[in-house]
Each structure stands twice: as C-alpha cells, then as structure tokens.
Amino acid sequence: MGEVLKWLSLGVVALLLLVRCGDSACLDNRSSTPEVALYASGTSTAISIDSISVYGIGQVSGTPLVDSVASLSSFDMPFPIITTDAETDTVSYVIAYNFVDSLYAPYYNDTITFVYSCYPFFDSAECGAMYNYEIVDYSYTTHSFLDYMEVVQSAVTNESAEHIRLYYEVEDEDEE
Amino acid sequence: MKMKNNILFFVLLLLPIGLYGQPPQQQGGDKPPMQLPQEDVVNYSDTAQLFQGVMVGVDLFDPVAQLLGQNYGGYMLHVEVDLMHRFFPVWEIGVGSAYEKPDDMNYTYTGNTALYNRIGMNYNFTYKNPAYDFFYVGFRYGFSTYSYEITDISMESSYWEQIYTTNIYDQHASAHWFEGVVGVQVDLYKGLMLGWSVAYKWMLYESTPKGSDPWYIPGFGTKSLPVGFTYTIGYRLPL
Numbered sequence: 001m002g003e004v005l006k007w008l009s010l011g012v013v014a015l016l017l018l019v020r021c022g023d024s025a026c027l028d029n030r031s032s033t034p035e036v037a038l039y040a041s042g043t044s045t046a047i048s049i050d051s052i053s054v055y056g057i058g059q060v061s062g063t064p065l066v067d068s069v070a071s072l073s074s075f076d077m078p079f080p081i082i083t084t085d086a087e088t089d090t091v092s093y094v095i096a097y098n099f100v101d102s103l104y105a106p107y108y109n110d111t112i113t114f115v116y117s118c119y120p121f122f123d124s125a126e127c128g129a130m131y132n133y134e135i136v137d138y139s140y141t142t143h144s145f146l147d148y149m150e151v152v153q154s155a156v157t158n159e160s161a162e163h164i165r166l167y168y169e170v171e172d173e174d175e176e
Numbered sequence: 177m178k179m180k181n182n183i184l185f186f187v188l189l190l191l192p193i194g195l196y197g198q199p200p201q202q203q204g205g206d207k208p209p210m211q212l213p214q215e216d217v218v219n220y221s222d223t224a225q226l227f228q229g230v231m232v233g234v235d236l237f238d239p240v241a242q243l244l245g246q247n248y249g250g251y252m253l254h255v256e257v258d259l260m261h262r263f264f265p266v267w268e269i270g271v272g273s274a275y276e277k278p279d280d281m282n283y284t285y286t287g288n289t290a291l292y293n294r295i296g297m298n299y300n301f302t303y304k305n306p307a308y309d310f311f312y313v314g315f316r317y318g319f320s321t322y323s324y325e326i327t328d329i330s331m332e333s334s335y336w337e338q339i340y341t342t343n344i345y346d347q348h349a350s351a352h353w354f355e356g357v358v359g360v361q362v363d364l365y366k367g368l369m370l371g372w373s374v375a376y377k378w379m380l381y382e383s384t385p386k387g388s389d390p391w392y393i394p395g396f397g398t399k400s401l402p403v404g405f406t407y408t409i410g411y412r413l414p415l
Contacts, residue, residue: 081336129344
C-alpha cells in the first residue's frame with residue numbers, strides 16, 4: 001500500500017511539474033480591428049475584386065490601408081483610438097477601384113463612414129490590453145461599384161469575426 | 177537560476193512523499209518492527225469516536241513560490257477537524273494578491289490584496305493506518321470578492337500613427353469555484369504535520385467588470401492554470 005501511494009504521489013508531482021511549466025498561448029488577435037468582407041449583392045456569396053485600394057481619410061501620411069491588391073476578398077480596417085473625452089468619433093475610408101482609373105476620377109470612388117465608441121479592455125496576461133470598439137452608426141456612398149453596406153456585428157473585440165459587409169453587383173456569367 | 181529554483185521546488189514537493197509510509201508499515205526482513213511513540217498512534221478502537229482532534233496549519237507553497245519569482249499568491253491558514261480519523265472537514269482562509277508587469281507586454285496588472293475562503297472535506301483513504309500519516313482525496317468550495325486595476329496600458333494604432341497610454345481602474349469582481357483535491361500528510365514529530373495537496377479547479381460562477389477579464393483570482397489562482405498546490409506545515413492539537 002505504501003509503495004503504491006509513493007508512486008501515485010510521484011505521478012501526481014510529475015503531472016504538476018508539467019502543468020506548471022506549460023503556458024497558455026494567446027490565440028486571438030492582440031488588437032481589436034473590424035474585419036470587412038466583400039459579397040455579391042443580395043446573397044451570402046463571398047467575392048473577390050482586383051485592384052482595390054482603401055484609404056483612411058485623415059491618415060497623416062496618406063498611406064493606403066490596402067494598396068491595389070489583386071483578388072481582395074476581405075481586409076482589416078482599424079479605427080482610430082478616441083483620445084479625447086468624446087464618447088464617439090467618426091472615421092471614413094475611401095474605396096478606390098483602380099481598374100477604372102478612379103484615382104483620376106474621384107467620382108468613381110466610394111466612401112464608407114462609421115460613428116463608433118471605444119473602450120480599453122484587458123483580455124488576459126498573454127493577450128494583454130487592447131481597445132474594443134462599438135459601431136454606433138454608419139453610412140456609405142454608392143457613386144461607383146458599391147451597392148450597399150451592412151454592419152453584421154457592431155461589437156468589435158479581439159475575437160476573429162466578420163463585422164462589415166460590402167455588397168457589389170456581380171454579373172451572372174450565365175447571362176453572357 | 178531558474179533551473180536552481182525548479183530543483184528546490186521539486187525537492188520541497190518530494191519531502192513529504194519520502195517521509196510518507198515510513199514505519200510502522202516497514203515489515204519483513206531481519207529488522208524487528210519499529211515501535212511508534214504512543215502519541216503518534218491512533219488507537220484503532222478509538223476510531224468509533226467521532227471527534228479525534230484538530231489540525232491547524234499554514235501553506236508554505238505560495239510564499240516560497242513568490243520568493244522564487246511567482247508574481248501572485250498569498251498566505252493561507254487551514255483548520256481541519258478529524259472525525260473518526262476518516263473524514264476531515266476543512267476550512268481554509270487566506271489572502272491573495274498579484275503584480276504582473278511583463279517586459280514584452282503593454283500593461284501592469286495589480287491585484288489588490290483580498291480575502292478568500294474555501295470550505296470542504298477530505299477523506300482519509302488510509303484510516304486503518306495506525307499512524308497519523310495519511311493519503312486523502314477531497315473537495316472544496318471556494319469564493320472570493322476582489323478588486324484589481326490595469327495601468328500603464330500602452331496602445332498603438334500603427335495605421336493611424338497613434339500611441340496612447342491609458343489605465344483601467346476600479347475593477348471589482350467575484351468568483352465561486354469548486355475544487356477536487358488529492359494530498360498526503362505525514363506526522364513529522366509529535367503532531368507536527370507536513371503535507372502537500374494538488375487541486376483541480378472548476379469555475380462555477382464569476383462576475384466580471386466590462387473593462388477586463390481578471391487574470392488572478394485570490395484562492396483560485398490564475399485563470400489560465402486551474403490547478404492549485406499547497407505545501408502545508410501544521411500542528412495536530414492534542415485532545
């Protein structure tokens with residue numbers, strides 16, 4: 001009996017040491033960023049579009065968020081941190097369709113605008129702290145190819161999820 | 177240094193195991209059976225009596241682990257009542273706190289010192305052993321109400337070229353959990369008891385504030401490691 005207990009105890013200790021040495025990894029994103037996905041109008045069919053560029057209005061150095069990427073189907077679209085006492089802020093992004101030379105014809109760009117709030121959130125020791133966002137309102141233009149926009153999940157946390165959908169009319173190949 | 181700490185940790189844990197099951201179990205061979213002092217022996221006929229004694233002890237694991245670099249923990253006092261040398265109702269009361277400032281992360285986590293309680297029962301599987309050494313399994317119900325804050329949070333939005341520092345103050349939470357426990361206790365000398373236990377913990381209920389998910393819960397430990405250890409030294413009060 002004593003020997004059995006000794007070995008049982010040793011086994012438990014070995015298990016403890018293994019557990020003690022293990023660290024859980026942070027599997028989620030470290031920052032909370034809205035994810036935008038492209039869809040065919042009136043459907044839940046994901047699509048991809050060539051030569052799209054996306055710019056944040058007011059971005060200091062004018063750097064594009066997405067720079068004429070081929071076969072773009074989704075992208076992350078960061079919101080600025082609200083650094084004032086204001087409860088909400090507004091951010092706008094321009095979507096340029098480079099395949100129609102829209103850089104030289106701004107009328108063919110689309111603009112999407114969001115009113116949002118944000119708050120700091122501590123997730124875990126491994127993932128640290130981040131800002132979470134809440135999309136309060138949104139609007140969009142349909143000057144160019146954008147048909148309409150939906151916010152499918154207004155709460156933006158560090159868990160991977162689709163938040164915004166941009167819908168485009170897609171020609172049915174069977175009709176050609 | 178870390179290796180040295182781990183060796184010390186291992187030796188500390190193994191000490192009660194080495195002592196466990198020492199005479200009177202020693203049998204066979206040419207040596208005569210060792211006689212235990214009468215005060216270290218449970219009179220087997222006495223186990224019919226309900227109340228067999230009280231043990232009071234403190235946990236050494238957390239204070240030692242903190243000396244070796246663990247950035248959370250506290251102090252715990254436990255009281256056990258020996259019923260028929262078989263059932264041991266347990267009350268564990270302690271305080272816990274935490275301080276974490278990882279080099280490669282963007283925050284400082286401060287868990288304020290808070291009280292916790294655990295109540296439960298141990299069952300002595302070796303109650304027929306005439307000595308006070310025993311191996312047990314048990315359960316605990318634990319609860320704590322606590323507060324914490326996360327400060328020096330450095331945020332960066334690379335696309336918008338923002339760097340911003342903020343704090344999350346006044347985070348209040350509570351937790352209720354259940355533990356399954358196994359452990360060993362040995363009688364070192366005339367009622368001076370040494371032992372260790374390991375517990376696996378299940379969260380039953382917790383209330384968390386909007387701005388955070390707590391990292392450390394007093395009495396429960398860190399949420400990423402639902403396993404708790406105790407290494408106790410105590411005294412069995414004479415009847």
